Amino acid sequence: MNKILRKSTIGLLRTAASNHHHHHHRYSQVLHAPTDEGLVRCSANYVPLSPISFLERAADVYRDRTSVVYRSLTYTWEETHRRCVKLASGLTQLGIAPGDVVATLAPNIPAMQELHFAVPMAGGVLCTLNTRHDSNMLATLLTHSETKILFVDHQFLDTALTALEHLTNPPLIVTITDELEPSDNPNTVTAYEYETLVNGGVTSFNVIRPIDECDPISLNYTSGTTSRPKGVVYSHRGAYLNAIATVFMHGMGARTTYLWSVPMFHCNGWCLTWGLAAIGGTNICIRRCDPRDIFDNIARHKVTHMSGAPTVLNMIVNSPVVDRKPLPHRVEIMTGGAPPPPLILSRMEELGFGVSHLYGLTETYGPGTFCLWKPEWDSLPTEERLNLKTRQGVRHMGLEAVDVKDPITMESVECDGKSMGEIMFRGNTVMSGYLKDRKATEEVFSGGWFRSGDLAVKHPDGYIEVKDRSKDIIISGGENISTVEVETVIYSHPAVLEVAVVGRPDNHWGQTPCAFVKLKDGFSVDGQDLIDYCRDRMPRYMAPKTIIFEDLPRTSTGKVQKFLLREKAKALGSIS
Structure with missing residues (x-):
C-alpha cells in the first residue's frame, strides 16, 4: 500500500523517503x-522509474522537434x-516540498502539459481538477487534497476565487493568462502569474527524482456521482x-502529432501527457x-492521432457540414468510456477516422484494455465488424491480468459470451489506493484484485x-437486461441524438427498461x-416500456448521471 495512504494527511508524504530502506530491502532480497x-x-x-526521464531524453534526442503547438x-x-x-x-x-499537492484548474493549454512534468520535478504531487466542477465541489477537493498551490486558467478564476472563500487554509493561487484568448475577466492577474513564475526560475535547478518509484506522482x-469523489493516487512507476x-x-511511433x-x-490525459515525450x-x-x-x-497540423469519449465522436458525426474539412490522411482516434454505438463508428469511418476502442477506469491510470484488432476481421460484413469493434478486448502490455470473475467466489466466468461477471484487474498500472480512505481501498482490492464494478x-x-x-443492470422477470444493448438499438434510430436507459419499477416484472431520449434537431x-x-x-422483454424525451444530465466528465435518471424513473411510479 502506498505510503500516501498510511498517513492521515498528504503533507506527511515527505516521510516517504524514510521508508525507502524497507522497500530497498524488499526489492533486492532476490539479489x-x-x-x-x-x-x-x-x-x-x-x-527508479519516472516519466521525468521521458522529458529529459526528449530534450536530448528530439531537441529541435516541435513539442507543443x-x-x-x-x-x-x-x-x-x-x-x-x-x-x-x-x-x-x-515553498513546494516533496509530497506537497499542486492542483490545476485549466483546459488543454501548454501550461497543463508543462505542469505534468514540472510538479513531479519539484517533488510535488499533481492534482488536475475537472474544469466543470462548481465552487462547492472545488472547495471540497482542495480541502481533501490539502492543496498548497492552485494554478488557475483565467477562464475559471471566478469559480476558483469563490471556492477559496469557503476555505480556512486556502492554497496560493497562480493565474495562467492567455495572450491568445480574449479575457472576459479584466483583473485576471492574482499575486502570482504563470509566465512570471517560469521566467523567475533557474535552469540550474536540481530536479528532484523520486527516491522510491512507488512514490506518488x-x-x-x-x-463522483452520488457520493463524494474519491482521490485516486498514481505512482511514478505506474505512470511510466x-x-x-x-x-x-495507440499505435504511435515516430512523427506522431496528437490532438x-x-x-x-x-x-x-490517459497518461499521454507523459507518453508523448517518450516518442518525441x-x-x-x-x-x-x-x-x-x-x-x-x-x-x-496534419494530426495523426487523437482521443475522446463517445460524446466527442457523436459531436464530430453530427457536426454541421460547414464546420468540416477533409482529413489529410486517416486519423486514428481512440475512444473510451461507454461503448460507442456501431452506427457512430461507421459514420466516423466514412469521415476518414480509424476508430479503436479502449477501456479502463481512473483507478487503472485510464486505459487498461483495448480491442486489439485482428487483420482477418477486415473482411467481415460491416455490421459484424462494427460489433467486434465495440468490445473492450484484451489487456495492454503494462497490465499483469484482466479477468471477468464471479465477485463472490472469485471464479473466472466461462468464455461463452453469455456468462456475466465483474471485470477485475491486477498489475503495475493499478492505483496505489484512495487518498485518506483505507476502508474503500481495502474493499476495492479485496481478494487480491482490483474490482471495477463493471x-x-x-x-x-x-x-x-x-x-x-x-x-445499472436491469433485472426484469429474473432476466438480466444490459442497458448498453438497449441503448445501442435506440441509438441506431435516425432521429436519436442521445439516449440513456435505466430500470423503472414494475409491479409485474420488478423492473422494466425506461429510456430517456434526446432527438436530433428537426426530427x-x-x-x-x-x-x-x-x-x-x-x-x-428487453424493449423499453417507457420513453421520456429530455436532455440527459451528465457528470463533469461527460458520463450520464444514471442515478438521477433512476430517481426520475422511480418518481413515475410502478407500471402495474
Whole structure:
C-alpha cells in the first residue's frame, strides 16, 4: 500500500523517503541469495522509474522537434524541458516540498502539459481538477487534497476565487493568462502569474527524482456521482508504465502529432501527457473541444492521432457540414468510456477516422484494455465488424491480468459470451489506493484484485465485452437486461441524438427498461414509434416500456448521471 495512504494527511508524504530502506530491502532480497554473489544494485544499473526521464531524453534526442503547438505558439522539446525545469525551480521558491499537492484548474493549454512534468520535478504531487466542477465541489477537493498551490486558467478564476472563500487554509493561487484568448475577466492577474513564475526560475535547478518509484506522482479524483469523489493516487512507476503501454496501444511511433481532444485533467490525459515525450510526439493543444476547432487543427497540423469519449465522436458525426474539412490522411482516434454505438463508428469511418476502442477506469491510470484488432476481421460484413469493434478486448502490455470473475467466489466466468461477471484487474498500472480512505481501498482490492464494478462477458477468443455497471443492470422477470444493448438499438434510430436507459419499477416484472431520449434537431418521433422500433430489433422483454424525451444530465466528465435518471424513473411510479 502506498505510503500516501498510511498517513492521515498528504503533507506527511515527505516521510516517504524514510521508508525507502524497507522497500530497498524488499526489492533486492532476490539479489542477496547466496548463489548470486557478485550481483549488486547501484546507480549504474538501477534508477527508479519516472516519466521525468521521458522529458529529459526528449530534450536530448528530439531537441529541435516541435513539442507543443497552441494557435500561433510553438515550442521545441528542448524549450519545453527548459521551461519545466524553471517552473519546478519556481515551485520550490514558492515553498513546494516533496509530497506537497499542486492542483490545476485549466483546459488543454501548454501550461497543463508543462505542469505534468514540472510538479513531479519539484517533488510535488499533481492534482488536475475537472474544469466543470462548481465552487462547492472545488472547495471540497482542495480541502481533501490539502492543496498548497492552485494554478488557475483565467477562464475559471471566478469559480476558483469563490471556492477559496469557503476555505480556512486556502492554497496560493497562480493565474495562467492567455495572450491568445480574449479575457472576459479584466483583473485576471492574482499575486502570482504563470509566465512570471517560469521566467523567475533557474535552469540550474536540481530536479528532484523520486527516491522510491512507488512514490506518488499524481492525484486524480473520480467523477463522483452520488457520493463524494474519491482521490485516486498514481505512482511514478505506474505512470511510466502506463504511458508506454498507451503509446503502443495507440499505435504511435515516430512523427506522431496528437490532438488534445481528451481532457488532460482526465487520468492525466490517459497518461499521454507523459507518453508523448517518450516518442518525441507533438502536442496540439486546444482550449475548447468543438468540431470546428477539431477539423481546423487536423487540417492545419496534419494530426495523426487523437482521443475522446463517445460524446466527442457523436459531436464530430453530427457536426454541421460547414464546420468540416477533409482529413489529410486517416486519423486514428481512440475512444473510451461507454461503448460507442456501431452506427457512430461507421459514420466516423466514412469521415476518414480509424476508430479503436479502449477501456479502463481512473483507478487503472485510464486505459487498461483495448480491442486489439485482428487483420482477418477486415473482411467481415460491416455490421459484424462494427460489433467486434465495440468490445473492450484484451489487456495492454503494462497490465499483469484482466479477468471477468464471479465477485463472490472469485471464479473466472466461462468464455461463452453469455456468462456475466465483474471485470477485475491486477498489475503495475493499478492505483496505489484512495487518498485518506483505507476502508474503500481495502474493499476495492479485496481478494487480491482490483474490482471495477463493471459487468462483462468473456468471448471464446478471450476478448471481454462490458455489458453494464453493476448498479445499472436491469433485472426484469429474473432476466438480466444490459442497458448498453438497449441503448445501442435506440441509438441506431435516425432521429436519436442521445439516449440513456435505466430500470423503472414494475409491479409485474420488478423492473422494466425506461429510456430517456434526446432527438436530433428537426426530427420528431413519438414514444410508441421508438418502442415499436426496439421490439422489431430485440427480444420483447428487453424493449423499453417507457420513453421520456429530455436532455440527459451528465457528470463533469461527460458520463450520464444514471442515478438521477433512476430517481426520475422511480418518481413515475410502478407500471402495474
